[in-house]
Amino acid sequence: MPGRESGGSGEVASALLRTLGLTVLERGWLSANQAVFRAAGAVPASVVDTGFSGHVEQTLALIDRALGGERLGRIVNTHLHSDHCGGNAALQRRGGVETWIPSPSMAAVERWDEAALSYRLTDQPCPRFVADRALVPGNSIALGEASWQIHAAPGHDMDAILLFEPQTRTLIAGDALWEERLAIIFPELVGEDGFGPTRATLSLIERLDPRAVLPGHGRPFADVAQALAASRERVSAFERHPERHAQHAARALLMFHLLEVRQAPFDELVAWMRQTPIYRTVTRRAGLDESGAADWAASHVRRLVDDGVLLQHDDQVAVRPQAQ
Ligand SMILES: [Zn+2]
Known part of the structure; x- marks a missing residue:
């Protein structure tokens, strides 16, 4: 809440x-x-x-x-x-x-x-x-x-x-350590090293040895070893498959936009993704042309609907009422 x-x-x-x-x-x-x-x-x-x-x-x-x-x-x-x-x-x-x-x-x-x-x-x-x-x-x-x-x-x-x-x-x-998830590593989306610095920051936190962590999102937590292990595992997986990090980021940023606007026509969301610089950069780096980028964007909106995270009525896509 x-x-x-x-x-x-x-x-x-x-x-x-x-x-x-x-x-x-x-x-x-x-x-x-x-x-x-x-x-x-x-x-x-x-x-x-x-x-x-x-x-x-x-x-x-x-x-x-x-x-x-x-x-x-x-x-x-x-x-x-x-x-x-x-x-x-x-x-x-x-x-x-x-x-x-x-x-x-x-x-x-x-x-x-x-x-x-x-x-x-x-x-x-x-x-x-x-x-x-x-x-x-x-x-x-x-x-x-x-x-x-x-x-x-x-x-x-x-x-x-x-x-x-x-x-x-x-x-x-802040967003350097969460209890269960890993925040988007933004530099990687624009072709710069982000995974290395992320690892270094996780090592810094390990050295500081906190007893309690107040994260930027989610509840305060005390099981820091578990959170560090989960974050490192996630970084390793993304290092092996950077395209999965880009997919994860695309989905998270789309969800953020939907939480802000609450509801939008499906095509408008796809158009928003196609004109927003971070998505243009990600699709260009993935080697997609304009129509490939449009399909890629539509697939992300579709996936959130299929996963039940978003609701679709006719051409309108909306966040679930309880979502913040
Ligand atoms: Zn942040």
């Missing part, structure tokens, strides 16, 4: 989160989770990641409730995908917030380069925001009661960072 508070759901103890002054807002797939920190001394109330722009009203309400009337003073983004920073602009409009983003993304945000920021590639909306401070790997940032280490976490996104609190060994992983 959207907006579920994980005050210790799953295997992660609520005492741990209380110690850190932290509330986890577990969201769905269109909006990433939020880690909300109460103010502590001179450290202002802070939020890590702000969800997708289409969910912004709900995000603001959930953050306000988690802070119980405290004023938000700081936004921190693990990376700048549209489902992680879509609420930045609205929170900035309310005033009084300082926004921290991964240092490699500073220049692209300053000139609002939508190509470099992935929004053009994926055709996902993200309202323009400003960045005040850089999250520099090797440095730390105070959040709530503790100081969190900043580590580079390339792979899914080459600019991403993760946050690690060494006393409690708590990790805010």
